[in-house]
Amino acid sequence: MKSHYRAVVIGGGVVGASVLYHLAKFGWTDVCLIERSVLTAGSSWHAAGGFHALNADPNIASLQAYTIDLLSEIEQESGQSVGMHMTGGMTLAGTPDRWEWLQSAYRTFQSIGIDDCRLITPQEAGELCPIMSTEGILGGMWADREGYVDTTGTVHAYAGAAKKRGTEVIEHNRVLELHQVADGWQVVTEKGTIHAEHVVNAAGLWAKQVGRMAGVELPVSPLNHHYLISDTIPELEQLDFEVPMTVDLEGFTYMRQDQKGILLGIYEIDHEHWMMDGAPWEYGFELQQEDPDRIERELTLGFERYPALQTTGVKTWVNGAFTFAPDGNPLVGPVRGKPGYWCACGVMAGFLQGGGVGKSLAEWMIHGEPEADVFGMDVARFGDYAQNKRFIKETTGQFYTRRFVMTYPNEQLPAGRPLKKAPAYDGMTAASCRWGASYGLEIPLYFAPSEDFTETPTLKRSNAFDIVADECKAVREAVGLLDISAFSRFEVSGVGAEAWLNRIMASKLPAPGRAKLAPMLSPEGQLKGDLTVFNWGDGIWWIMGSYYLREWHMRWFQDHMGEDVEVRDVTDAITGFSLSGPNSRKVLEKLTDGPIADLPFMGCGTFDIGMLRLKVGRLSVAGELGYELHCTAAEHITLRETLLEAGANLGIREVGFNALLSLRLEKSFGIWSAEFTQGYSAAQTGMDRWIDWDKDFIGRGAALKERDAGGPEQVVVTLEVDATDADASGYEPVWQGETRVGFVTSGGYGHTTGKSLAMAMVDRDAAAEGTDLTVHIVGQERAARVIAPSPYDPSGTAMRG
Numbered sequence: 076m077k078s079h080y081r082a083v084v085i086g087g088g089v090v091g092a093s094v095l096y097h098l099a100k101f102g103w104t105d106v107c108l109i110e111r112s113v114l115t116a117g118s119s120w121h122a123a124g125g126f127h128a129l130n131a132d133p134n135i136a137s138l139q140a141y142t143i144d145l146l147s148e149i150e151q152e153s154g155q156s157v158g159m160h161m162t163g164g165m166t167l168a169g170t171p172d173r174w175e176w177l178q179s180a181y182r183t184f185q186s187i188g189i190d191d192c193r194l195i196t197p198q199e200a201g202e203l204c205p206i207m208s209t210e211g212i213l214g215g216m217w218a219d220r221e222g223y224v225d226t227t228g229t230v231h232a233y234a235g236a237a238k239k240r241g242t243e244v245i246e247h248n249r250v251l252e253l254h255q256v257a258d259g260w261q262v263v264t265e266k267g268t269i270h271a272e273h274v275v276n277a278a279g280l281w282a283k284q285v286g287r288m289a290g291v292e293l294p295v296s297p298l299n300h301h302y303l304i305s306d307t308i309p310e311l312e313q314l315d316f317e318v319p320m321t322v323d324l325e326g327f328t329y330m331r332q333d334q335k336g337i338l339l340g341i342y343e344i345d346h347e348h349w350m351m352d353g354a355p356w357e358y359g360f361e362l363q364q365e366d367p368d369r370i371e372r373e374l375t376l377g378f379e380r381y382p383a384l385q386t387t388g389v390k391t392w393v394n395g396a397f398t399f400a401p402d403g404n405p406l407v408g409p410v411r412g413k414p415g416y417w418c419a420c421g422v423m424a425g426f427l428q429g430g431g432v433g434k435s436l437a438e439w440m441i442h443g444e445p446e447a448d449v450f451g452m453d454v455a456r457f458g459d460y461a462q463n464k465r466f467i468k469e470t471t472g473q474f475y476t477r478r479f480v481m482t483y484p485n486e487q488l489p490a491g492r493p494l495k496k497a498p499a500y501d502g503m504t505a506a507s508c509r510w511g512a513s514y515g516l517e518i519p520l521y522f523a524p525s526e527d528f529t530e531t532p533t534l535k536r537s538n539a540f541d542i543v544a545d546e547c548k549a550v551r552e553a554v555g556l557l558d559i560s561a562f563s564r565f566e567v568s569g570v571g572a573e574a575w576l577n578r579i580m581a582s583k584l585p586a587p588g589r590a591k592l593a594p595m596l597s598p599e600g601q602l603k604g605d606l607t608v609f610n611w612g613d614g615i616w617w618i619m620g621s622y623y624l625r626e627w628h629m630r631w632f633q634d635h636m637g638e639d640v641e642v643r644d645v646t647d648a649i650t651g652f653s654l655s656g657p658n659s660r661k662v663l664e665k666l667t668d669g670p671i672a673d674l675p676f677m678g679c680g681t682f683d684i685g686m687l688r689l690k691v692g693r694l695s696v697a698g699e700l701g702y703e704l705h706c707t708a709a710e711h712i713t714l715r716e717t718l719l720e721a722g723a724n725l726g727i728r729e730v731g732f733n734a735l736l737s738l739r740l741e742k743s744f745g746i747w748s749a750e751f752t753q754g755y756s757a758a759q760t761g762m763d764r765w766i767d768w769d770k771d772f773i774g775r776g777a778a779l780k781e782r783d784a785g786g787p788e789q790v791v792v793t794l795e796v797d798a799t800d801a802d803a804s805g806y807e808p809v810w811q812g813e814t815r816v817g818f819v820t821s822g823g824y825g826h827t828t829g830k831s832l833a834m835a836m837v838d839r840d841a842a843a844e845g846t847d848l849t850v851h852i853v854g855q856e857r858a859a860r861v862i863a864p865s866p867y868d869p870s871g872t873a874m875r876g
């Protein structure tokens with residue numbers, strides 16, 4: 076062991092070993108991995124080793140696909156067998172909705188280029204897995220590249236390949252303390268102190284403690300998990316092939332062959348957390364006592380699905396722990412305020428996701444950014460609110476229990492809620508508001524006609540369709556009132572504010588009393604934000620964005636900070652409402668004697684509104700005459716009451732974000748996580764029209780290069796879809812004849828235009844207006860055509876009037 080390394084990876088499970096391997100592969104070899112015990116000594120040794128294709132987040136599904144391809148590569152490189160059994164795999168559906176969902180998941184896979192999947196009938200499923208009863212199965216999805224590996228062999232293969240590339244693995248050496256120093260970290264270990272520029276927390280079951288060593292409180296918790304391995308099953312002995320890895324979603328089980336028996340793993344409805352503050356340091360290779368009573372229901376279903384289990388003994392029980400983040404996805408990346416401290420933890424399927432995690436993190440550490448859009452596993456998708464133990468317990472428990480339970484796109488889950496409520500929450504709830512949650516905040520979805528209205532979970536248009544239609548109509552014809560607590564607000568001040576904003580934003584800055592849309596780019600030219608900058612004219616600027624990106628944006632701001640500038644996140648202190656619709660100005664005119672009528676489109680200023688003194692911007696995501704009114708949290712209730720009262724004779728109606736999503740789609744206004752992501756350049760999304768090419772800004776070189784090379788290969792277009800009972804939602808494949816030419820970024824119903832609409836990222840050859848295409852929606856192929864952007868009010872008269 077040396078006294079100095081460029082990077083130290085803490086933890087020798089599958090994830091730490093993969094990070095080590097990828098750092099070496101991408102050029103950093105002055106790296107060591109430090110392991111408390113021996114390699115695999117956490118969750119990794121007792122995992123079932125299975126890997127399969129499905130993941131609800133397509134970006135993570137892509138990284139899983141990468142991991143699967145990598146396994147044979149590390150075997151070759153290291154000379155260590157990973158014990159690969161590429162049996163193929165099946166995911167089975169046992170309800171009509173699940174079957175529809177699986178058919179649409181199959182199409183999503185096509186969108187992201189995973190082409191080795193196909194849909195199968197129950198009969199085929201039975202032939203592929205003869206020991207399985209097909210009772211109740213409606214269909215399934217087959218994937219060629221599914222199976223299982225030997226877990227210990229795989230960890231050693233990653234580590235072996237990394238060692239061959241020049242890195243070190245130091246076992247029996249616990250990291251005791253971490254101290255942040257000017258140029259990195261002091262890593263105090265049992266065998267001495269190391270200085271490292273970078274440390275990686277890949278401590279698995281101990282991630283919580285290794286976080287706390289650096290003052291980082293990670294939203295992660297271990298939960299217990301059972302599988303059993305059966306004795307030999309005579310029917311299997313007679314087969315000349317291995318049965319496939321099989322996931323029975325309605326049965327809560329996964330199954331694979333294990334020698335001549337089977338391994339049956341269970342996602343437990345009655346889940347059990349284990350050592351929420353992290354595993355004990357002395358924890359060795361022991362397991363928890365199995366608890367068949369707790370999992371009786373799932374076991375009964377499993378024994379019905381694989382009847383041979385009813386007459387075969389159990390050879391081994393495993394009840395071991397592994398870690399989960401609140402949404403079940405890994406926690407990866409740098410932590411704000413802790414330069415050189417990196418996370419690679421909360422990985423609940425390390426054999427499936429470890430390769431992708433290691434690759435992304437190594438790219439991030441070496442190049443400053445991962446190649447793929449990894450927001451879905453970025454540790455910055457959670458804020459401080461997620462450090463609460465009860466929140467972690469409720470959300471990780473919910474994820475675990477629902478691992479195989481179908482969640483509908485319009486379903487709102489209860490764990491960890493309500494957590495953050497805007498001050499007017501009670502008043503809006505009394506008005507029958509139905510809430511969703513984003514980054515811990517309750518956000519209004521729509522206002523139900525009565526308290527007893529219940530929205531039915533569905534993959535198609537829901538029974539809230541007409542309610543949202545009415546809200547859209549109110550906005551287009553009168554005026555809609557929307558709580559905009561779910562916008563983030565950063566206050567930028569100081570003599571260096573303008574210079575910093577000019578460098579970090581690619582657009583021109585607004586003049587005093589004006590607001591401007593501002594793309595923010597990475598040095599590689601990828602989008603980092605679709606923000607709005609306000610110049611209040613008194614030396615104070617605001618940056619406004621999406622609430623759930625607060626931590627992520629703040630990390631970017633701090634990593635690219637300028638001189639003599641202060642950026643404060645004022646989101647929880649400042650909240651507000653927006654008014655949109657032709658009558659919105661009339662509402663405000665009743666409440667102010669200030670020159671509100673003179674406020675131009677994209678203008679902003681401070682006005683008396685009723686008894687409040689507010690910052691007001693004239694903007695509209697809905698594409699109507701509209702105003703955003705910002706108040707302190709203490710004024711939120713008064714503002715709502717004031718506006719409702721003033722609008723009473725002008726047709727005012729409270730509306731939610733479901734209506735806003737439909738209205739903005741009719742204007743072809745993109746939104747983050749759909750049309751805009753860090754996976755795209757500004758030119759791909761049309762954001763380049765806001766770029767000020769005459770100034771210097773982060774990402775200029777890359778954006779110019781793309782422009783000079785003739786622009787991007789794919790661009791965002793608007794589609795009209797011949798849909799009847801379901802609309803596109805995102806990641807559906809778009810076809811031109813038999814050729815896949817792109818995918819949907821977002822979709823929905825345009826209630827004013829009466830059209831099912833979608834925005835899609837398509838090849839430039841297929842982007843011309845009038846091009847006939849098709850789109851798969853909930854598994855059904857629908858005709859679609861490219862239409863001109865902004866099917867509602869293309870000239871923008873309503874918005875600017």
Ligand SMILES: Cc1cc2nc3c(=O)[nH]c(=O)nc-3n(C[C@H](O)[C@H](O)[C@H](O)COP(=O)(O)OP(=O)(O)OC[C@H]3O[C@@H](n4cnc5c(N)ncnc54)[C@H](O)[C@@H]3O)c2cc1C
Pocket residue numbers: 085086087088089090091092109110111112113114115116117118119120121122123124125126248249250251277278279280281282285300301302393394395396397398419420421422423424425426427428
């Ligand atoms: C029963 C069961 C079945 C599973 N089946 C599957 C499956 O089929 N497929 C799949 O992909 N995943 C499966 N998993 C999940 C899988 O085991 C985990 O995702 C994976 O092991 C996580 O790896 P890791 O490297 O993050 O953590 P761990 O394996 O927990 O590794 C962390 C390592 O860090 C070391 N460490 C911690 N603190 C320190 C310190 N201070 N100093 C030095 N070293 C330290 C530990 O000793 C440990 O070796 C299963 C898990 C269980 C429990």
